Amino acid sequence: KNTENDNTPVQEVIYSNSIRALSELREIENSYMEHLYNYVSSLRQKIQTLRIFINCITQENLPHKLDQYKYVSNPLNSFGLLRRAHQDWPKLTSYLRDQGNFIVDLEEMSKFVNRTPNAHDMEEALLGMDRIEHFYNLKSSDMAQGLVAGQKLGSRMSAPDCMALADYLYKRSEFERAAEWYRLAFSVFNKPKNNMSLKLYAPKREEIQKMFVISRLQEGSVDNLSDYLKELSQDPGTSLVHLGPRKSPTAIEQGCRGNFPPHPQLVCRYNSTTTPFMRIAPLKEEEISKEPLIWLYHDVIYDSEIAQLTNLTREEMILGTTNNYTTPDRVNRLFHVKVTNDDGGQLDRTLVNRMADISGLDMGNTTSLARINYGLGGYFQEHSDYVDIKLHPELIEEGDRLMTFLFYISDVPVGGATIFPAAKLAIQPKKGSALFWYNLHNNGDPNPLTRHAVCPTIVGSRWVLVKSMLNYEQMFKKPCYK
Numbered sequence: 001k002n003t004e005n006d007n008t009p010v011q012e013v014i015y016s017n018s019i020r021a022l023s024e025l026r027e028i029e030n031s032y033m034e035h036l037y038n039y040v041s042s043l044r045q046k047i048q049t050l051r052i053f054i055n056c057i058t059q060e061n062l063p064h065k066l067d068q069y070k071y072v073s074n075p076l077n078s079f080g081l082l083r084r085a086h087q088d089w090p091k092l093t094s095y096l097r098d099q100g101n102f103i104v105d106l107e108e109m110s111k112f113v114n115r116t117p118n119a120h121d122m123e124e125a126l127l128g129m130d131r132i133e134h135f136y137n138l139k140s141s142d143m144a145q146g147l148v149a150g151q152k153l154g155s156r157m158s159a160p161d162c163m164a165l166a167d168y169l170y171k172r173s174e175f176e177r178a179a180e181w182y183r184l185a186f187s188v189f190n191k192p193k194n195n196m197s198l199k200l201y202a203p204k205r206e207e208i209q210k211m212f213v214i215s216r217l218q219e220g221s222v223d224n225l226s227d228y229l230k231e232l233s234q235d236p237g238t239s240l241v242h243l244g245p246r247k248s249p250t251a252i253e254q255g256c257r258g259n260f261p262p263h264p265q266l267v268c269r270y271n272s273t274t275t276p277f278m279r280i281a282p283l284k285e286e287e288i289s290k291e292p293l294i295w296l297y298h299d300v301i302y303d304s305e306i307a308q309l310t311n312l313t314r315e316e317m318i319l320g321t322t323n324n325y326t327t328p329d330r331v332n333r334l335f336h337v338k339v340t341n342d343d344g345g346q347l348d349r350t351l352v353n354r355m356a357d358i359s360g361l362d363m364g365n366t367t368s369l370a371r372i373n374y375g376l377g378g379y380f381q382e383h384s385d386y387v388d389i390k391l392h393p394e395l396i397e398e399g400d401r402l403m404t405f406l407f408y409i410s411d412v413p414v415g416g417a418t419i420f421p422a423a424k425l426a427i428q429p430k431k432g433s434a435l436f437w438y439n440l441h442n443n444g445d446p447n448p449l450t451r452h453a454v455c456p457t458i459v460g461s462r463w464v465l466v467k468s469m470l471n472y473e474q475m476f477k478k479p480c481y482k
């Protein structure tokens, strides 16, 4: 399923759609900084040498600064001057031009620049931040200070960070939110941390002010202009005034915000009967829902197995897009994914056997095992894992995807729940647990209550392992649930 979209050039590297790839970008930054450090050390040495030269000359000159005649009347001075001009200046000039060690570092640094994220990637990262803010209904000023969903992240956003987000929201006609971010950019503008970026592309304070006012006027009225101007000098935590009506949250947003009712107290037990295997290794089984049928199993995958599953390089993972899912978007980049087919190796076979033991089903060979790593604000829109063979008669042979196994192979400290909006269920990933559900009714018809989505990840590297299984292989194994 999660195949690369044909229109996307295969070589395109996108970092923001997986935390694994972002860690690689951080490594690149570390190397870049090492070269920058070397460059600066050499530069500092050069500057010291030059300063010594300058000091010698100016000190010697000091008492005679205003009287050149007097200075050169002294033969030692005259001789010194002549010799310096003849010998030292040309040397000095070529010393200035001499790149020496610098050139090596500069060349290395420009190689890293070739590996920096492209415009698509930047757009994805902005989209991720946008999602984190609006899905969780965060206050922009809290988010900028690293306060999200009651957690302190221990870092804050710089003025250029806030500006980038403001410009992005403005372009998407989200004017009130853009205004909040312009105000934040304005308020942190003079913090020392921002000096460098500001030197590099120097947005003017007046420019930010102007954008704030324009954003406010886009959905506001000139009559309120004086109020808007007041807002600009207020603490950025103060709410804006004259705001339009808020959109009410979607079911998914409600679920992500933790507003679904707690799971009803269903059965929680040790299952030792599904298959003979269970008698020796009983399972911690939690019934999450009866309609649709969903179970959660605890401690079903070992840390050593997880370490092996998540040890992947960039080349091994591809960009998973929505084009093969039942989502409204034609193509949307979701996450980085590695799919192994039947020959996934020993570990895949072990895991598939374990799924068979847990579910009592025959796991077949027709669908594949996918390992997914989500990125910055990584989100998976509402979709179904079934395709509905009534709409896809070409699949009549193999049948629809009867069930899904979703192994959580990392903890997600903040955000990243799996949501079943119609069933009002939210499941927070827990490393080592697995969710198991039936996508189809007993008669093989799709069950729309199994449509699901993944909330944006806020903190953590969200990894899952997914396998779906086809219906007809199970004809004689699957019990008819009532």
Ligand SMILES: O=C(O)CCC(=O)C(=O)O
Pocket (backbone or CB within 6 Å): 372, 380, 385, 406, 417, 418, 452, 453, 454, 464, 466
């Ligand atoms: O990551 C998740 O929680 C769900 C993944 C999923 O829905 C899928 O791969 O079809």
Ligand SMILES: [Fe+2]
Pocket (backbone or CB within 6 Å): 383, 384, 385, 452
């Ligand atoms: Fe799914």
